[in-house]
Amino acid sequence: MSRPTQERAVRTRELILKAAAEEFDEKGYAGASITKIVDRAGVTAGALYFHFQSKQGLASAVMNAQSGAIEPLIGSEGLQRLVDITLVWARQLQVDPVLRAGVRLAVEQGSFGLQDASSYQGWRTIMGECLHEAARKGELRPEADPDRVAAFVVGACTGVQLYAQLLNGRKDLTERTVHMWELLLPGIAVPDVADRIELDGERGKRHDDGGVADGGTGG
Template sequence: MARPKQERAVRTKQLILHAAAEVFDECGYAGTSITRILERAGSTQGAMYFHFKSKEDLARAVIVNQAEGLKLPKDPAGLQQLVDITLHLAHELQRNVLLRAGVRLAVEQEESGLNEYSVYEWWIGQFRRELDVARERGELLPEVDEAEFAGVLVASFTGTQVMSQVATRRTDLPERIASLWRYLLPGLAPGEVRERLVVGVERGETPV
């Protein structure tokens, strides 16, 4: 009997988490209430407080779990894969509500006072893996610092998606990320490497 109860608890937690993501995405942190989340989830206060202590705790869970369900590569493969990942994320932000809400809450943390930086560190780590392989393959300029550039890329992607959200509700985000790479790559990779890289919005339409 224990296993069905555990499975039911996991399903309930995921249901509440995704309902919260939908409401946070629509209303932001300040405009979201526990009541609205529970109505969306079709759940009870008791069930919610069993898994999450507060709205703040729920928002933190959305931020930290924003990459859940993303089909990211298990193994790093270098610069082309890094480009493809960012383009894929641009498309995912258009259709993946958990990712979108997690990104929104991470950017708007002054509203909630969460001060949750770990998700940025996680993305920096993901990008750094690709850059380390790129270095091994001779795809980077000698002066490039892999750790530093990984942070620059996360910051650049974050700012670009914010501008895209304000301007077009992210409908032009893949194009903006492709444009970002066209300006970043000359300071990152030698000419012969850039010539064989493909930077186009179609690269991100399917899982990498």
């Protein structure tokens, strides 16, 4: 496959993924239509099935695209990076259909015959990497196991966003995420690091102007 052909294939796949996310976000898996997805993407059904073998495969791809909507936006390190991931995530859930659809499908997947924990495991891996780096930098309490904390944060974020979605359509998800960290940080971070971690919800919005969350004061 030549380079221009490869680039076209990548663009086509991205168009399909975005169109599918918009359809899944609005209508859920059961209500989403392959025909509507093809129309939204401006591609043929053949192109869709070239990249994704089925509607279920397309849903899996959307679920597993979540971290790609978050990680490239963040430039901080260690514990601050983990906090920033959750703050950007809270912001993006309100504006990014790929992320919203991925979360919705991950929660509803049992209803369409999937039991795929890979999106959750992906977040756990990313968060674990942040926490292991934080441990190497001396940011964590000795008793705070990075992998156990990562698993807990994934579960906590899942619960926080579901609760916020039911209450008010996630309008206060950033504030709830900040409150989560206010409760969690004293138990996992050494005191001087816990005191200087930035919990400003505005950190989740910095990418809107083309920037990224900076290194902060976490290191």
